[in-house]
Amino acid sequence: MEVRLLRYFIAVAQQQSISGAAKHLHISQPTLSRQLSDLEIELGTSLFIRGARKISLTNEGVFLLTKAKEIVELIEKTEANFTQSNEIISGEIYIGSGETESIQFIAKTLKDLLINYPAIQFHLYSGSADDIKEKLDIGLIDFGIVIEPTDKQKYNYMQLPTSDIWGVLMRKDNPLANKESIQPKDLIDKPLIISRQTTVDNELSGWFGTDIKDLKIAGTYNLLYNASQMVKEGLGYALCIDKLINTSGNSKLCFKPLKPNIKANLNIVWKKHQVFSNAANTFLEQVRFNIDTYNNDN
Template sequence: MEIRLLRYFIAVANEQNISAAADYLYISQPTLSRQLSDLEAELGTSLFIRGNRKITLTEEGTFLLAKAKEIVGLVDKTEANFNRPAEIVSGEIYIGGGETEAMHFIAKTLKDLREEHPAIQFHLYSGNADDVTDKLNSGLLDFGIIIEPTDKQKYDYMQLPAKDVWGVLMRKNSPLAHKSSIQPEDVKDKPLIISRQTTVDNELSGWFGQNITDLNIAGTYNLLYNAARMVEEGLGYALCIDKLINTSGNSQLCFKPLNPKLTAGLNIIWKKHQVFSNAANKFLDQIRYNIENYNS
């Protein structure tokens, strides 16, 4: 299967029209149609449902689209780190992470790195730990920022000098808003909005003393910003980490830490035996230096 054919396939899936995709690719419509037919023949399945004006993907086509984007993305990422002048330290670094105060430390590291090597570019991907490790495993990310614990059989890692504090995001007129901290019995019967990532479930189940899925779960979230909008509308209480949502001034929301206190350490991880680009190696050196010299 050629990378060129995957690019053609992605273009048609995005445009949902052969003519529009052919224009985008600067090739003729008959050539594109033939190439797509060859791809379907090679895979032994139909990838498209061809309508009069619109093309939609079959179930097999939807599966291929996700994989094709990963493959093409990995090829582009690899090529970008080779097509650079040899005398300049350059290249691209791909970093994934969730919403955490630790990103301030990552930002400082990138700033320090780019002051010395301004040709280096960085690309950030936002997602929870499950999303980040999926992309890390497939090679689309160089590094991931995740909550402890780390799978030490699968990843190398460094502990970041930051900890996240867990608590409850609620409306300021909530019956619990007067409390200085939140205990398990305060929210066991309340509608909860929780993170979807597996590691968080384990930590919070330990804090509650029971499986978190047995509680009154009103909804789940991937990243907190939109979940905060649900809290504003009174849909529930969001279990989350501190300092991600502005609760000052005219905000309708407030944050209360958990009691007993629950904190989460943070690691930067990468695949074992990873072969890094020059830019990624420089980043790793810089973050190691910044950790060693933190608060010194």
């Protein structure tokens, strides 16, 4: 399967028409139609539902679109790093992270890096730890910022010198908002909104003293901002880390830490035996330097 055909397929899926995609790709409509038919024959399945006014995807087409975007993105990432100059360190760095205040440490590291190497460009991806690890495994990102523990068989890692505190996001008019901290007995019968991260389930199950799936789970979230809107409407209590949602001033929400305390240490991880671009190697050196500097100063 040629990458060119995947690019054609993506264009048609996005434009939802052969003519629109042909214009976008600067090729003739008959040529594009023939190429797509050849792709369907090669794969042995129909990828499109050809309607009177627009083209939509079959289930197989939807699956291929996801994979095609990943393949093309990986190829473009690789090509971009091969075009960098041997004299000037340039290129692209791809970093994935969950929601965490510790991203400020990465931001400072990137700032320090770009002062010396302004030709480097960074790309950030936000998602759960499971999302980050999946993209690491297939090579779409170079580094991930994830909560401990780290799979030492698959990844190299460095522990960041910052950590997050787990607690509960709730409405300020909730009776539990008067408490300084929240204990397991306070939440045992309450509707909970929890993160979908696998490692988080394990931590919280240990804190509750029971499998978290046996509790009253009202819902789950991937990114906390959306979950905070559910909390505002009184749909439940969000178990989350601190300083991600503004709870000051006129906010209807407040954050209360867990007791016993749960601290989330964070690692920057990358695949074992990973061959990095010059830009990614230089970034990793800057991370190591900044961690050593922070630890020596504190």
